[in-house]
Amino acid sequence: MSGRADVYRHAYGPSTTGSVVLDLGGETGALIIYTGPDLHGREIEVSPGVAGPRTHSAVRERHVRDGTFHSAVYPDLAAGVYTVWWDEDTPAGTIRVAGGVVAEFTWPSSAPAGSG
16 A cells, blocks of 8 residues: 555544444445455545545444454445545445445455556
8 A cells, every 4th residue: 555545544443333324315325345454544535436526434343243344434425436446546446336225345355456
């Protein structure tokens, strides 16, 4: 990882069941990006399309009834296709967010070609 992604690292504590509120309905959906624990604290950016304004969310440890996992949650995104950014210049992939639905994206296990 390089560039702006290194700047966005935080030391957040774990999140527990029921601590994230999702605003779903109409043309608003949500996105969960699943990662490994190695990305704990990293901010992952997403944008509508490739050129749209970016927003970011921190990867946090999530404690749920069935165990523990790491993810970044985007609770209220307008419906559309989003780019998930590996670093400042390289897409990690795309995901369609639909109104009233929680979209799920799994962080790639290796860097995409061309990443810095």
